[in-house]
Amino acid sequence: MAATYQNHRAQIEAILIGWGMLPETAEQTAEVIAWADLHGIDSHGLSTMTMYHERWKKGRINMQAQPRIVRETPVSVLIDGDAGLGHSTSILAMETAISKAKSIGMAISSVRNSAHFGACGFYTEMAAAENLIGLVSSTTSIVQVAPAGGKEAQLGTDPISFSAPGIEGQPFLLDMATTTAAFGKVRNKFNEGLPTPPGWLVTKDGLPSRDPSEVVEKGGSLTPLGGSPEGSDHKGYGLAVMANILCACLSGSTLITSPMHMKQPYGQDISHFFMVIDPGLFRDIEDFRADVASLSETLRATTPMDPSKPVMIAGDPERHKAKERMEKGIPVGKGLLEKIRAIVQEDEIPWLLE
Amino acid sequence: MAATYQNHRAQIEAILIGWGMLPETAEQTAEVIAWADLHGIDSHGLSTMTMYHERWKKGRINMQAQPRIVRETPVSVLIDGDAGLGHSTSILAMETAISKAKSIGMAISSVRNSAHFGACGFYTEMAAAENLIGLVSSTTSIVQVAPAGGKEAQLGTDPISFSAPGIEGQPFLLDMATTTAAFGKVRNKFNEGLPTPPGWLVTKDGLPSRDPSEVVEKGGSLTPLGGSPEGSDHKGYGLAVMANILCACLSGSTLITSPMHMKQPYGQDISHFFMVIDPGLFRDIEDFRADVASLSETLRATTPMDPSKPVMIAGDPERHKAKERMEKGIPVGKGLLEKIRAIVQEDEIPWLLE
Numbered sequence: 001m002a003a004t005y006q007n008h009r010a011q012i013e014a015i016l017i018g019w020g021m022l023p024e025t026a027e028q029t030a031e032v033i034a035w036a037d038l039h040g041i042d043s044h045g046l047s048t049m050t051m052y053h054e055r056w057k058k059g060r061i062n063m064q065a066q067p068r069i070v071r072e073t074p075v076s077v078l079i080d081g082d083a084g085l086g087h088s089t090s091i092l093a094m095e096t097a098i099s100k101a102k103s104i105g106m107a108i109s110s111v112r113n114s115a116h117f118g119a120c121g122f123y124t125e126m127a128a129a130e131n132l133i134g135l136v137s138s139t140t141s142i143v144q145v146a147p148a149g150g151k152e153a154q155l156g157t158d159p160i161s162f163s164a165p166g167i168e169g170q171p172f173l174l175d176m177a178t179t180t181a182a183f184g185k186v187r188n189k190f191n192e193g194l195p196t197p198p199g200w201l202v203t204k205d206g207l208p209s210r211d212p213s214e215v216v217e218k219g220g221s222l223t224p225l226g227g228s229p230e231g232s233d234h235k236g237y238g239l240a241v242m243a244n245i246l247c248a249c250l251s252g253s254t255l256i257t258s259p260m261h262m263k264q265p266y267g268q269d270i271s272h273f274f275m276v277i278d279p280g281l282f283r284d285i286e287d288f289r290a291d292v293a294s295l296s297e298t299l300r301a302t303t304p305m306d307p308s309k310p311v312m313i314a315g316d317p318e319r320h321k322a323k324e325r326m327e328k329g330i331p332v333g334k335g336l337l338e339k340i341r342a343i344v345q346e347d348e349i350p351w352l353l354e
Numbered sequence: 355m356a357a358t359y360q361n362h363r364a365q366i367e368a369i370l371i372g373w374g375m376l377p378e379t380a381e382q383t384a385e386v387i388a389w390a391d392l393h394g395i396d397s398h399g400l401s402t403m404t405m406y407h408e409r410w411k412k413g414r415i416n417m418q419a420q421p422r423i424v425r426e427t428p429v430s431v432l433i434d435g436d437a438g439l440g441h442s443t444s445i446l447a448m449e450t451a452i453s454k455a456k457s458i459g460m461a462i463s464s465v466r467n468s469a470h471f472g473a474c475g476f477y478t479e480m481a482a483a484e485n486l487i488g489l490v491s492s493t494t495s496i497v498q499v500a501p502a503g504g505k506e507a508q509l510g511t512d513p514i515s516f517s518a519p520g521i522e523g524q525p526f527l528l529d530m531a532t533t534t535a536a537f538g539k540v541r542n543k544f545n546e547g548l549p550t551p552p553g554w555l556v557t558k559d560g561l562p563s564r565d566p567s568e569v570v571e572k573g574g575s576l577t578p579l580g581g582s583p584e585g586s587d588h589k590g591y592g593l594a595v596m597a598n599i600l601c602a603c604l605s606g607s608t609l610i611t612s613p614m615h616m617k618q619p620y621g622q623d624i625s626h627f628f629m630v631i632d633p634g635l636f637r638d639i640e641d642f643r644a645d646v647a648s649l650s651e652t653l654r655a656t657t658p659m660d661p662s663k664p665v666m667i668a669g670d671p672e673r674h675k676a677k678e679r680m681e682k683g684i685p686v687g688k689g690l691l692e693k694i695r696a697i698v699q700e701d702e703i704p705w706l707l708e
Contacts (some may be wrong), residue, residue, distance in 0.1 A: 075429060075459045076635040105429045106460060110636045133599070150656035150665040162596045164603070172599060174592035180585055197584035198552075206659035227585050230551035231534055235579055238528035238668040241649065242516045245487070245526060249518070249645040252637045257652035281430040282464045283606045291603040295595065298611035302504035305560035311504040314592040 001337065002329030003353045008046070009034035011340070011352040015049060018349035019056050021063040021085075028088040036119040037330045040321030041175075043184040044119040046332060050339050051116070052085065055268075061085055061115060062267060067092055074104050078251060079111045083267025086117025086138075093274045094123045098130050101276035111272040112251035116141065120161030121175035121318065123274060128163040128171035131285050133277040136161045137243040139256055139270050145179055146221035148229065148237040151206035153221040156256055157182065158243035163315075164279075166292030173315030178240040180227040183215070190216045199227025247271040355691065356683030357707045362400070363388035365694070365706040369403060372703035373410050375417040375439075382442035390473040391684045394675030395529075397538040398473040400686060404693050405470070406439065409622075415439055415469060416621060421446055428458050432605060433465045437621025440471025440492075447628045448477045452484050455630035465626040466605035470495065474515030475529035475672065477628060482517040482525030485639050487631040490515045491597040493610055493624050499533055500575035502583065502591040505560035507575040510610055511536065512597035517669075518633075520646030527669030532594040534581040537569070544570045553581025601625040 003011070013030035017023065037045030055061050065084020069077050077096050081089040093109035100107030117123075120136045127134025140156030147154055157177040164172045181200045189196045190212035203209050204219040208228060214220035225236025244256060253271035254260050262268065279288040302311040325331075332340070332353065344351050357365070367384035371377065391399030409415050419438020423431050431450050435443040447463035454461035471477075474490045481488025494510030501508055511531040518526045535554045543550045544566035557563045558573040562582060568574035579590025598610060607625035608614050616622065633642040656665040679685075686694070686707065698705050 071636060073459055073635055078636045105427055106462065108460065147653050147656050147665050149658055149663055151659055152656055154653055154656055164599045172595060174596060176589045176592060199585055225580060225586060225589055231553055231581050231585065232579060235530045238530060241526060242528060244649060245518045245646055249642055250633055250636050252641065255645060255649050257649055279604055281427055282425060282432045282604050287606065288603055291609060292599055295598060295609050295611055299501050299508055302501050302506055302508055304503055305505055309503055311501050313595065
């Protein structure tokens with residue numbers, strides 16, 4: 001079954017309102033979550049609501065959160081997320097960075113005391129839509145990535161997103177976990193009883209494995225991008241540490257390696273980093289966009305390995321999916337649909353998905 | 355044979371002076387090149403002098419280059435490298451970004467009309483030494499990386515470096531090409547007659563191969579970090595495009611995908627990006643450093659897969675090498691030594707390496 005984008009988004013908003021979220025916060029949060037589903041990033045869409053539901057019931061999300069600016073300069077702002085979900089706090093953070101970058105040329109919003117904020121790409125796209133460059137990162141709650149050369153997981157999937165305006169409506173938009181594969185992909189292989197490709201995971205003893213149950217059930221870890229020493233996993237590992245420095249160390253949030261990680265009395269103390277740069281600092285914005293567009297078009301024109309799969313630039317796959325889903329609706333798997341229905345029934349929320 | 359660091363550096367400086375480089379420029383350039391050798395980054399050290407020698411003889415390097423600031427704001431500067439080698443221009447760029455970041459909190463120096471600048475890590479380390487975060491990238495001259503899913507090479511190895519101050523004298527210092535493996539590693543396998551590990555390269559038809567001659571002799575390409583579609587090579591590809599946007603598109607330099615790339619009448623029009631962030635924008639610098647130090651120490655304490663190989667943080671391998679080479683001297687392979695001797699004899703320069 002596939003509800004329209006409008007109904008899909010309205011369902012998410014209705015649930016958030018049902019949980020007692022402030023109306024404006026719920027509207028923004030639903031926008032970010034539905035954006036992920038629309039763009040095919042299902043791991044960060046409706047499926048996250050089951051996780052939020054559990055955390056809300058345990059009293060670990062402040063639905064009345066009022067994020068506030070705790071420190072400010074012409075180029076920067078430090079925001080406390082007030083233990084709420086990260087989405088609407090992150091819109092405030094990105095809007096603030098955009099506004100400051102328009103005034104002085106570049107700016108950073110650093111966010112602490114936040115939680116899961118959905119897909120990074122939503123926020124970098126905000127910058128691109130304003131003819132600006134965006135760079136966004138976040139820490140994570142789940143410790144599931146071993147450092148290169150190490151046995152135990154110490155890090156998260158620590159995403160990085162970068163956007164730049166080029167062709168109208170088609171910004172370059174990179175949004176990547178710093179792991180070889182997302183946990184969701186490993187779980188899917190596990191559910192299908194299939195082996196994972198080489199390099200996706202290691203056992204709890206740090207040995208390479210192709211058995212997804214090692215990660216799903218037996219305490220193994222995801223690998224940093226690169227997948228193995230010979231594949232240069234020290235690079236993915238390095239990028240993950242960079243993300244933790246830009247997010248947690250800069251904002252003063254709990255380190256993922258701290259004994260206090262996930263043991264905060266209230267909230268999760270997840271941290272985010274939002275940076276915006278105005279290319280107009282260096283040249284005319286239209287010249288900059290023309291070069292990004294030229295680079296994009298030349299890359300797309302590369303002879304593909306498989307003639308049925310044209311070379312793309314970052315952002316293309318998600319745009320294609322969004323166009324398709326805006327027309328045909330957003331499909332929701334049967335298992336997830338039943339979980340959402342149960343939440344709606346339990347919390348006495350209107351049902352809008354069918 | 356292994357000359358002392360001092361003699362090694364003096365030899366490089368003497369050659370540059372012999373080529374007619376301005377004395378202050380030669381001193382700085384030799385410092386950057388010798389830094390790479392000292393830290394074990396041999397691909398960016400003395401070995402680059404043979405490449406520079408060829409370019410100089412072809413009249414493609416302006417040894418009298420006087421880099422100049424062509425545009426400036428409180429947070430930014432655009433520098434024209436005057437078709438010289440990139441090293442001393444890049445020191446000026448990083449010093450300028452550091453100075454502005456100390457004043458306002460963050461800054462970017464964008465450089466155009468430059469050339470090879472050595473190892474990125476030299477410049478990010480400059481930021482860390484001043485208690486600042488550094489982010490540096492560069493475009494490259496050689497087109498040798500195929501986009502994910504593509505047959506032909508379109509991009510360079512497009513490096514990214516990031517540093518942050520933590521433990522005294524031990525900053526986190528990531529310096530990575532956005533490819534799976536550097537070209538030098540492929541060439542070494544070729545020279546030894548050994549196969550490359552899976553995922554390092556593709557043939558000129560875009561097919562995975564473990565035969566290094568495919569890249570060295572037959573027009574094949576290096577892979578973006580990730581190495582294959584299943585290894586998420588779209589991520590390394592995306593990072594390479596990000597580097598090109600930050601360097602070439604921002605500074606208005608020739609795109610690597612342009613027909614004019616490497617066909618400039620004079621110089622190479624390589625571009626660089628230098629960004630500096632003051633953590634003091636968000637919190638006390640000592641608290642920031644303590645968190646980076648804690649993160650670093652916890653990661654180093656991870657149980658290693660191989661008990662003889664402790665887990666490291668980015669920057670550790672190079673620091674160990676620098677300590678060793680400062681004590682024992684910098685080894686230079688016989689082949690390279692003969693090439694340098696020939697240059698010295700040809701250009702009537704003093705010989706200092708023995």
